Amino acid sequence: xxxxxxxxxxxxxxxxxxTFGRLLDGSRDDLPGxxxxxxxxxxxxxxxxSGKTHHPIVRFNGDPASRVPGTVFEITAEELANADRYEVxxxxxVLSKLASGRKAWVYVDARxxxxxxx
Numbered sequence: 001x002x003x004x005x006x007x008x009x010x011x012x013x014x015x016x017x018x019t020f021g022r023l024l025d026g027s028r029d030d031l032p033g034x035x036x037x038x039x040x041x042x043x044x045x046x047x048x049x050s051g052k053t054h055h056p057i058v059r060f061n062g063d064p065a066s067r068v069p070g071t072v073f074e075i076t077a078e079e080l081a082n083a084d085r086y087e088v089x090x091x092x093x094v095l096s097k098l099a100s101g102r103k104a105w106v107y108v109d110a111r112x113x114x115x116x117x118x
Contacts (some may be wrong), residue, residue, distance in 0.1 A: 002080050003032055003104035005096070007070035009049075010083065018049045019086045020079045026071035031106060034058040034068045039090045039109070046088055059092065059109045067075035070087035072104050080105060 006026075009015045016024050021100075039057040041047050058068050075083070084093060092110035097103050108114075 001073050001076060002072045003009065003102060004075050004080060004083060005070050005098060005104040005106040006073065007031065007036065007068050007106075009052065010049065010073075010086075011071050015050055015086070019024060019082050020075065022026070024073040024075065027075040029072045029102070029104075030067040030069050031058065031096060032067050032099055033060060033062050033096075035061050035063075035066050038070050041088060042104070043088050046086065049086070057109050058106070060112055060114050072098065072102065076082060083101075083107075098107060103111075114116050 001065050010019070013023055016022065035058065036057055037057050038054045041053055041055050047053055087107050090110055091107035092113040093107050094113050095103055096106050
């Protein structure tokens, strides 16, 4: 089963219920080499689901000392596709190595997403 790392709205219970149809069980982890920022969300459906007009987003900076805390969830391939539909074009899904050593999918700033797995 795929792993999904979330540092933002996919950790919210209401977003999980709307996106996955269930609450996810996860564990804490960190995403090294990234820094957190925000992005304005203009998609009305996404704003209605999250209740927020600005969402967290992470940008790759390559500094191993930079870490973004979050939660890792084990999900199905179908649920990963649902997450893809939830995220707006500002995000790109990439496979990244977490501080724990596990590899997980994470949605990062599409403008500077790494070209290869980290």
